[in-house]
Amino acid sequence: MDVIRTAIGLMSGTSMDGIDVALVKTDGRGFIERGPFLGVPYEAEFRERLKRALDLARPLTDRRERPAELRDIELELTKRHAIAVTAFLERFGLSADAVDVLGFHGQTVLHRPDEGLTIQIGDGGDLARRTGISVVYDMRANDMRHGGQGAPLVPAYHAALAGKFQQAGEAVCFVNIGGISNLTSIGPDGRISAFDSGPGNTLIDQWVEMQTGKTYDSGGEIGGRGKVVAALAQRYLESPFFRGNVRRSLDRGDFAPLHQGDASLEDGARTLAHVAAASIVKSAGFLPEKPSIYIVCGGGRLNATLMAEFSVMAEALGSKVLTAEEAGFDGDAMEAEAWAYLAVRSLDGLPLTFPGTTGVEIPVSGGLLARP
Template identity: 35%
Template sequence: MSEIYVGLMSGTSLDAMDAAAVRFDGPLPVLLATHTTEWPSELKGKIQQLCQSGNDEIRRLAEVDPAIARVSAQTVKSLLVKAGLTAEQVTAIGSHGQTIRHIPELGYTLQIGDPNILAEQTGITVVADFRRRDMAAGGQGAPLVPAFHRAVFTSETAHRVVVNIGGISNVSILPPGSEQSPVTGFDTGPGNLLMDYWCQQQWNTPYDKDGFHASQEPHDPILLETLLSEPFFRLPAPKSTGRELFNPAWLSSMLEGFSGLSPTTIQATLCRLTARCVADAIKQHGPETGEVFVCGGGANNKTLMTMLRKEMPNKRLGSTSDLGVDPQWVEAIAFAWLAQQNILNLPGNLPDVTGASGLRVLGGVYPA
């Protein structure tokens, strides 16, 4: 029998907890079932507060850490019911946890959601805390999904890029037959994070469905160049980022002097920023690229996909569904795969991507 793993993912966008039951027994992972749990609004607010410095953080962390674990456990239980699986049939859960700090230049990253509680309440072995071993070896601890992208999406003949657009965007540049070739991967900058925030502020909606608001007016070229003046965009790879940089305060500072722009123009410009940063990264680090496949929530944003096509007119652009993997579930599947790598005592990082001194088995194991 093939082994079944569960991947748990809650990203920078903080939209929901995603869970995927996955079987690995061929060139492509087999997605058995999925389940999404929206964050309770009160808990989501507490997580957002923890993402920034504040008073009494240790007490608030002690409250939120187990609360996330309990939501994770309930999500897994609901997933098992959907899949018709028992806990005994699952080898392990790969839990990303919720990132509340990621400051690689200080050698610091923290994902919370107590894996002890998750193992106790599900009766399934948990693999968690994937990033810190890579960081201990001198790496950024992120992005980690390029190792999965290489294993699943590499072509023997085509130069490919997989673009993951969640709260933050990252690219995996995959040369043909890249088991023998180095893979480049890094965060390019904001993905949906700033667009989601702007939607919440202007229209009281959680995100820009289908990119509707961003499609109403053209972007503003001057504002775009102002946004692109952020030094992060000029840093060499490896590099990674998060809410610590791209947050409401950053956006407010960039919008000073642009009070005459309409909310839809600003939304269009934020959308173009995401597309431009992805395209610039591919142009600089993967000029031979012929095929670009998008995953994550950004794959569902029609306006963003249109802007990506405008930025990369000579490349084939699609989503990972063209390669047989649902773009909405790539990250959750990736953490199921990372759990399997750990259980098999195989490395889960790519030193060329993270900057670590070598390959490492990632994650700590919390037995059922």
């Protein structure tokens, strides 16, 4: 009989806006009982330190290398994750003894899949000591050692959730619109296909922050007042990323932000929302089957302008678009839930990635285990 474990997943994504904490009870296979969720935002000062970490990581060629300043940021990030776990346990009346494992994503500061290099900062051993809970971390590296892109990792969890939406001859596609967007298609035969689809929130966030000091376009309100600047949109959508059948995972620096003066505030936000939506549709053209249903999670689903653009494009091709909530899930929690699920799979030596998700040679497990 498969062992059911209680796991907490911790996710700090490319938007660098905070830590998502979610609890799942699972056997790492088909049994999933979703528990509570907590979002813990970063303050502006620490977000700037994380941006600094991107600069510090850029010249690195060894994923284990930690120059002094980057190491300091790593330890501060780890401490904040420990505080987030403690806050979560206190909020929901849980003890550390009730949790079998933490799935710790850390913060990606460099991702160059073509060079076989990915760096996530976050000290799993230190987190285990601070929380008193075993930690599975560094889950991307083994995939890359076996020829994979190291991303995306969430598809294994999406596949476990997809069952009730699969109908004969139809494919279900989960769309995660974070800083970078990615797709997971589960075909009628259960085959998983997944890849990054293009820019998500990052370009919009960068533009709005540069123009206003706000960290994002809340609800897509700014973009909703603008219009699409066709020449700017075309500049992004003609990227070589959208040509050819070789899909690859993206780093947040792969698409350059708009420059001051390229557009008005509103037109820039609207154009970048259009680009995010069109990127999903263009990339979905590389899936084995046309999706019948798109289920949208991640922060981008809250941008009404982006979602309106995407819905129009998808429905014109005969596909239905649902938010995670309309599908019965929690779109904020899903990535953190996935990291909890993957941690349990790692403990059991089950595959985290597959040839159809990261391009890895064979299905492989991954992750390192740190005990308190």
